[in-house]
Every structure is written in structure tokens, then in C-alpha cells.
Amino acid sequence: MDMLELKRRAENESSSHSILIYGDSGTGKTRMAATAALIPEIRKIVWLDLENGSDTILHMGLPDEALEKIKLFKLLDTRKEPHAMGTLLKMFSSKADLNICEEHGRANCLECTQGKKPSQVFNITKMTHNDLLIIDSGSQMTDCAINALLKGQPEDAILQIQEWGTVNNWLTAILQVVQIGRYTNTIVLSHVYYDEEYSGTGPNRSLVRTRIFPMIGSAAYSKKVGKFFGTVVFLELKGSKHAGGSSTTYKPNCNTKSRLNIKVEDSPTLNMRDILVKGGVIREARSKDSNANANA
Numbered sequence: 261m262d263m264l265e266l267k268r269r270a271e272n273e274s275s276s277h278s279i280l281i282y283g284d285s286g287t288g289k290t291r292m293a294a295t296a297a298l299i300p301e302i303r304k305i306v307w308l309d310l311e312n313g314s315d316t317i318l319h320m321g322l323p324d325e326a327l328e329k330i331k332l333f334k335l336l337d338t339r340k341e342p343h344a345m346g347t348l349l350k351m352f353s354s355k356a357d358l359n360i361c362e363e364h365g366r367a368n369c370l371e372c373t374q375g376k377k378p379s380q381v382f383n384i385t386k387m388t389h390n391d392l393l394i395i396d397s398g399s400q401m402t403d404c405a406i407n408a409l410l411k412g413q414p415e416d417a418i419l420q421i422q423e424w425g426t427v428n429n430w431l432t433a434i435l436q437v438v439q440i441g442r443y444t445n446t447i448v449l450s451h452v453y454y455d456e457e458y459s460g461t462g463p464n465r466s467l468v469r470t471r472i473f474p475m476i477g478s479a480a481y482s483k484k485v486g487k488f489f490g491t492v493v494f495l496e497l498k499g500s501k502h503a504g505g506s507s508t509t510y511k512p513n514c515n516t517k518s519r520l521n522i523k524v525e526d527s528p529t530l531n532m533r534d535i536l537v538k539g540g541v542i543r544e545a546r547s548k549d550s551n552a553n554a555n556a
Contacts, residue, residue: 276389276441277520277541278488280398281504282450282474283495288502288530289397289449290316292495296392296447296532297326301542305330305392306382308351310344310400312336333380335365335404339415342407345430352437357383384437387444390542395438398431398476398485399451405430424478431477435488445541447532448489450474453482472514483515491518491535502530 281289294317296302307317307330314332335344343366350358350367359379361372372379387393395401405427410417419427438446453475457468472494476485486492494514495504505511505525506518518524520539527534536542 276443276445277490277536277539278438278441278445279447279491279493279535280450280474280486280489281447281493281495282452283504284452284497287495287497287504289495291320291502292493292504292530292532293394293396293447293449294320294322294330295530296394296536297322297329298531299533299536299542301390301537301544302329302392303388303390305394306387307332307394307396308348309334309396310336310404311397313396331380333360333365333382334362335360337365337404337407339407339410339413342404342411344404345401345408348401348404348434349430351382351384352434355383355385357381384443389444391444392536393444393446395446395448397449397451398474401431401434402427402475402477428477428481431481431485435485439488445536448476450476453479455479455483470513472511474515486515486517491520491522491539492516493524493535495530504530506535 281292283289290313297305309332312334317327317330335347337344343364347360347365347367358367358381359369359373360367360382361369362378362380363369363372366372369379384393406419409419409423409426438448453473455471455473457470458465459468460466473482474485474492475482491506492515493504493506494510494516495502497503503525505523506516507523507525508517510516510525518539520535520541522535522539524530524534537544
């Protein structure tokens with residue numbers, strides 16, 4: 261395809277973008293993602309809550325018209341009753357409507373259907389480029405996969421090496437849909453994996469360097485998971501303030517990037533408008549006055 265034609269399309273058409281926001285607990289990941297509800301051009305936000313973290317959204321001062329955009333799906337599970345991974349795989353592969361029950365987070369739950377219990381409809385193919393899908397979080401999504409494989413086993417049971425391959429395959433099936441972006445924009449939140457390298461042994465063992473990656477999948481998978489995303493943002497605390505960056509030069513030991521050439525570190529506040537609107541992913545609505553002037 262002609263690159264000039266691609267440039268013209270990019271300038272005139274909305275396109276989907278995949279964003280990964282990661283950081284330690286309390287660095288503002290959920291809060292930053294939720295600021296997307298303040299963007300007027302965003303029509304709907306589907307929030308897949310795997311961590312039971314909706315309290316942050318409720319208490320960050322969003323106006324009612326912003327909260328009204330957010331459709332929350334709670335997909336909570338345990339090793340005793342692991343439902344979430346099976347539901348997620350269906351949500352990212354099915355082209356049909358799925359009824360997600362509120363009680364269990366199952367897709368087309370027979371028990372809740374027969375009992376006429378509350379459910380919500382999900383269909384990724386009906387989402388648009390002016391919608392947003394949020395997975396909170398990719399780290400917990402890994403735990404959900406582990407729960408599914410170790411169902412009913414003791415809490416101290418661990419995965420075998422070959423089972424980690426299954427976990428990574430499940431994650432790839434979901435993240436490839438995110439990467440392609442055929443239907444909508446996606447944000448995935450994640451905790452941090454610190455990759456520490458040491459030299460020497462015994463009393464002479466010393467830390468050489470620490471590299472920072474999103475914590476999704478196995479250790480090896482975490483190091484390369486950024487490839488599924490167009491923008492990777494790292495958040496941290498600097499003193500008592502939330503801070504973050506997205507350029508490849510933000511921190512030399514940190515996995516960050518932006519194919520939109522957005523530098524989150526240059527913004528006075530952490531917000532999604534700087535990525536989605538300034539980055540050209542969501543087209544800013546033009547007022548009637550500006551349209552009239554343009555046509556004059």
C-alpha cells in the first residue's frame with residue numbers, strides 16, 4: 261500500500277490503538293485510564309474488572325455523565341471457582357452476543373439464565389473506534405489462567421513448565437485481538453516485573469542491574485509483551501506525586517514506547533486525552549462555529 265495514502269487515511273480517519281499502562285500498586289494506573297471517560301468523543305467504555313478495583317473509579321470525582329459511559333464487568337475468580345479466563349477467551353473470540361452474569365462472571369451462565377439473575381451483554385464486534393475496552397489487569401489475567409490450570413489444587417501448588425506454555429498461549433489469543441485493533445481501542449493495566457541481574461556467588465553476589473517490564477504471563481513473556489501495544493506507559497511515584505513516561509528515553513532500564521510519538525512525561529497531568537486525542541486516535545469533534553468558518 262502507498263505510504264502517502266496511509267498518511268492521508270491516518271489524518272482523516274479514526275483508527276484503533278492499543279495502550280499498556282503499568283506500574284506498582286498506587287501509582288495511578290486505574291485513575292489515569294478512567295480519565296478517558298472525560299473525553300467527550302468517547303461514546304462508551306467497557307471495563308473488565310478482574311481485580312475488584314472499581315472503588316478507585318467511584319471516588320476519583322468523575323461527573324455523572326462520565327461515570328454513565330463506563331460499563332463494568334466484574335470477572336472475579338479463585339482457584340476453587342475459576343471462571344474468568346474461560347469468559348475472557350470467549351469475549352475475545354466470539355462474534356455473537358454473550359450474556360455475562362453478574363454473580364459469577366460467566367458467559368451464558370446456565371444457572372443464572374434459569375434463575376433469571378442479572379447479566380450484561382458483551383459483543384466486541386459491536387464496539388467502535390469511539391469506544392474503549394479496558395482490561396484491569398493483565399497481571400490478574402495471568403493469575404486467572406493459573407487458577408484455571410490449577411483448579412481444585414492446594415494453594416501452594418505451582419505450574420509445571422509446560423503449563424506456563426498454555427498460560428502464554430491463552431494470553432496471546434487475547435492480546436493478538438488487542439494488537440490488531442479491528443473493533444476498538446484497548447487499554448491494558450499491569451503491575452511490574454523487576455528483572456534483576458546478579459554477578460558472583462555466595463557472599464560475593466551483587467546486583468548488577470534491574471530492568472523494569474509489565475508483569476503479564478511468565479517472566480520471559482513479560483519481557484516481550486510490549487510488542488502487542490502501540491503505546492507503553494510506565495507510572496511511578498516521584499515524591500508524593502504520580503508521574504510517568506512513554507518515550508523510549510524516559511528511563512534507560514524501563515520498557516516504554518509510543519508509536520504515536522506521545523511523551524506522557526511532558527504533560528502536567530496523567531490523562532488519556534494526551535494519548536487518544538493529541539495522538540490522533542480519537543478525532544476531536546469540531547464545533548458548529550469552526551465548521552462554518554472552515555466552509556466560509
